[in-house]
Amino acid sequence: MSVEEMKVELERLDTLKWDLKSVVDNVNDKTREIKYDNTPMEIYMHVEHLAEKHGVDIKYEVDAIREKVNLLESAIYELVSPFESELRDAEYKHDDLEYEIEEAENGSD
Numbered sequence: 001m002s003v004e005e006m007k008v009e010l011e012r013l014d015t016l017k018w019d020l021k022s023v024v025d026n027v028n029d030k031t032r033e034i035k036y037d038n039t040p041m042e043i044y045m046h047v048e049h050l051a052e053k054h055g056v057d058i059k060y061e062v063d064a065i066r067e068k069v070n071l072l073e074s075a076i077y078e079l080v081s082p083f084e085s086e087l088r089d090a091e092y093k094h095d096d097l098e099y100e101i102e103e104a105e106n107g108s109d
Helices: 003-036 039-054 061-106
Strands: none
Touching: 003 061, 039 061
16 A cells, blocks of 8 residues: 555544544433433332332332343443444554554655
């Protein structure tokens, strides 16, 4: 690959990096929404109130729900991992190509 072709590819990778950074930010913003979704809490709090009113112990079940909700949040946050991996790959390729261009240009002096 010529230096000019490498520079074109470097530009493409630079654009790809910025696009992926934007996507990572977008995915993070979207996955954070789970933090503010209180539907499970509203449900078990309502049921806890009924249980308390009727003398029924549901502590074990509520604790299990809280644990599963935490696991769900963690799983949702992990959705960004493949995007971060693609971004890292693009950054590595960009850096490697940038180094190759420098070497080619310095080697021809």
